[in-house]
Amino acid sequence: MNKESADSITADEFTVAGFKAAGISCGIKKTGRKDLAIILSDSPASVAGVFTTNRVKAAPVLIDMELVRSGKSSGVLVNSGNANACTGRKGYKDALQSVRATEDCLGLPKGCLLVASTGVIGVPMPIEKVCAGLPRLVEGLRPGGLHDASEAIMTTDAFAKRAFGRAKIAGKTITIAGIAKGAGMICPNMATMLAFFMTDANIKPVTLKKALLSAVDSSFNSIIVDNDTSTNDTALIFANGAAKGAEIKAASRDFKAFAALLTEVSLELSHKIVKDGEGATRFIEIDVRGASTPVEARQAARTIASSFLVKTAFFGGDPNWGRIMAALGYSGVRMDEKSVSIFFNNVCVARRGLDTGAEVLAAKAIKSKTVNVRVELKAGGHDAKVWTTDLSYDYVKINSAYRT
């Protein structure tokens, strides 16, 4: 496995064989920034997706959930600036119309493109702007266009999120490229916000879905910025086989290698989302060890990562481990405070439930850009990691002023 940093390669090198992409501004965003993207495979690709668990689902999510069942797709049209959620029957029609128009533009058969949206909820889609922009979008399609596409899917993101991985699998060099957007409304109940993966691997949809589920679980489903699960969360992967490798079969060594590569790329993207968390000043890893069950390990880590009080203490650089202990106490997991030890970047602040007096060292540790919070429960043999941000003035600023 040879995961390169997507940030160290040029836009023209950020490509996957047999894929083209483009990103333009079509006027949905008042700022004039890019807001419309397309990713297209030269040939119909295997496709798999995971979607928000929110009962309120945006129109594009409803459409894609239906379409991915066929296991084949040629690509996806994405807009930012409008979520097309809580927009009723008109929103559904708008989303359908936009993909139909794109398919027409490209001379593709009906139903072979997917669609995704992100932005404000409850506002009708300016569908005429999307349709007017389509010819220019399609004209711009090129192998190096993924870079533009990654910018066109941003909303409150401070930077575009790209990740790139390459490995020799099934006798060929396989590439996986991923782009994602997300900075708020981030809570791990399914793929968080939008993430798109393109690969030239040869793999059937059902096997591809297995790899995607396992990658998403340990990456996108393990990050928390706030506790709000979006109406639009979508992760899609397209595999077009353009590397001309042998088929990657489930449970094979090749599958393991492919799934590992996809997980690496997913992890990089999901950590970038946390680093770009709205108002975030620190990247915090909640590292729970020794829970009774895997579910409890995850639950403990999530509860700590969700606590307003823990997150504001991190912002203030205050090694207030009592708030972590309190969060553990109401998390619902089995624990005995007398067994619990807590470390900030390896500085032990609480040992077997009691203060160690290491406050000065701990305060220094917690003021890093990256903080590892290790919680040893000693209640069993199960671990979990969750990544999160602190809660700052800027989080409040960004979200109290989002639409105004």
Next chain:
Amino acid sequence: MNKESADSITADEFTVAGFKAAGISCGIKKTGRKDLAIILSDSPASVAGVFTTNRVKAAPVLIDMELVRSGKSSGVLVNSGNANACTGRKGYKDALQSVRATEDCLGLPKGCLLVASTGVIGVPMPIEKVCAGLPRLVEGLRPGGLHDASEAIMTTDAFAKRAFGRAKIAGKTITIAGIAKGAGMICPNMATMLAFFMTDANIKPVTLKKALLSAVDSSFNSIIVDNDTSTNDTALIFANGAAKGAEIKAASRDFKAFAALLTEVSLELSHKIVKDGEGATRFIEIDVRGASTPVEARQAARTIASSFLVKTAFFGGDPNWGRIMAALGYSGVRMDEKSVSIFFNNVCVARRGLDTGAEVLAAKAIKSKTVNVRVELKAGGHDAKVWTTDLSYDYVKINSAYRT
């Protein structure tokens, strides 16, 4: 029923027959503010309590849970500035020592006083300061001392919380006085933070507990500031029968009147806690109608009240109803967005899941100090109200700087 405002009566009028109280500074708080209180009944009173559901319980909580079982108590010693939580065996001994010393000071038998603490977690109790302050505290005991006691239990509170109610019950005028503290770490999983009620009613402990549970459920358990359930939450009620009324028996008309009066007093205190919510600029009532079950009604209201995004939108005065719809969608309650209507102070912003175009009116409505958010689910016949705050810069400021 004749609930008077505790704020419109003088300190000397804020009394209950047969109760004395006091509040002083003993040096736990570095600021020199009051930090030690006592409430004492002239004769052993019926007592009932509800406590935090957090698995991590402060030493005083553990002690009180044991002691209230007897159903009798003469009063409670309370300190602020230190929670005596996560302090191990020493914390437990410290708490016991402080009540024993108080009992000695007063010439009372062992085990007739309760104890409560609030403040920072994980720091050993300066027990010598408490013991040194006791003679002065006890000396200050007087009927009008509840006012001082209400100040001595404050931590980050901006104002002391007092409530007062009077009604003719069982042939006599019965008084209930309540004091409470709390501004952060507020989440409804049992009585929130500290609340103490004193009444001169004649009522057995088991009946008293019924009244307390019902009062707490619709007041303290229905408020949310952040989502953190404290290690120290405690609500205690003392009934000494000093009004010399007939016994208030369970399921009687008198009991109904008593429970209603206690609920009124609890509601007033709990709303004061929300109004003093850390950094709060608005008092928000989440008013869910038409859920499938009472549990789902409460769950929907709590999820909305807990959402970072909903709370920051309120702070910004942004009538962003999409965030409320999204919160409903991930709340887990049965709902269909096409049936849901949302109102801000009676301005309908979403009707049957769609925007009404009332944004300008709604923006005006939401900028009030008090906002009613009515959510009509049309999924059944059950309603619930939860009270909460917005999420402001000052919440972050207060909590990122709490100890430093």
